[in-house]
Amino acid sequence: MNWKADADLTNYGLTNHGFHLLFDRVDVDLILKSLMPLAIGTKAPDFTLSSKTAEGPKQIKLSDNFGKKNTLLLFFPMAFTGTCTTEMCGVSNDLAAYASLNAQVYGISGDNPFAQEAWAQKEEITAPLLSDYEHKVAQAYDVAYDSFLPQMNLGMGGVPKRAVFIIDRSGVIQYAECDDDARALPNFDKVKTKLAELK
Numbered sequence: 001m002n003w004k005a006d007a008d009l010t011n012y013g014l015t016n017h018g019f020h021l022l023f024d025r026v027d028v029d030l031i032l033k034s035l036m037p038l039a040i041g042t043k044a045p046d047f048t049l050s051s052k053t054a055e056g057p058k059q060i061k062l063s064d065n066f067g068k069k070n071t072l073l074l075f076f077p078m079a080f081t082g083t084c085t086t087e088m089c090g091v092s093n094d095l096a097a098y099a100s101l102n103a104q105v106y107g108i109s110g111d112n113p114f115a116q117e118a119w120a121q122k123e124e125i126t127a128p129l130l131s132d133y134e135h136k137v138a139q140a141y142d143v144a145y146d147s148f149l150p151q152m153n154l155g156m157g158g159v160p161k162r163a164v165f166i167i168d169r170s171g172v173i174q175y176a177e178c179d180d181d182a183r184a185l186p187n188f189d190k191v192k193t194k195l196a197e198l199k
Contacts, residue, residue, distance in 0.1 A: 038141055039176070040175065042172070044173050047137045048060065049130040052114060057113060062171075063171060065104050066171045069103060069104050070101070070103045070104070070169060071104050072166055072195065073141075074087070075109070075143050075161065075164075076162055077160060078110070078111060080115075081182075085125075087162070088129075105127050107125075107127050108132050108138070109129070109132065110138065112133055116131055132160065144159065145158070161182070162181075162182055164178075166198070
């Protein structure tokens with residue numbers, strides 16, 4: 001299932017066995033919240049993850065940004081893969097723009113911190129990378145695959161999907177986007193628009 005949410009939804013149509021049903025805004029909100037436990041307007045789960053920096057391993061806590069700046073979380077499946085490299089290199093090139101929008105950017109994958117560091121050095125990725133090695137954060141944000149790439153005889157559970165969350169200075173989710181297709185990139189134009197609104 002793919003989901004994106006940040007629009008001002010007014011009604012939602014559903015055709016079933018010839019009947020057309022209309023839901024009002026309240027109904028849609030309830031439907032979305034049942035599909036997306038981390039709906040817009042809900043408190044973001046706090047976490048502490050490891051990051052390998054030039055000074056050595058460092059613990060990064062999400063709530064350290066609360067009251068100071070907005071946070072852009074970018075979940076991605078794996079280091080050393082094509083689409084993830086494209087995404088993180090693009091974000092690295094745009095870090096100044098995100099800083100001007102008062103946003104702290106974190107890339108999150110299940111790779112260990114040393115693998116992330118090796119990948120970042122190889123590809124000149126400067127965006128901070130956080131290691132969700134036990135997949136607990138991906139699960140808390142409901143963006144973990146039950147089985148990743150089973151068609152390639154991998155079938156690894158817990159790998160994060162490509163997903164985006166914008167969390168405001170109060171720790172509330174203001175934008176959420178997730179895609180089951182690991183080859184799909186997030187809509188960064190919409191991400192920047194939302195961050196500009198929150199700036």
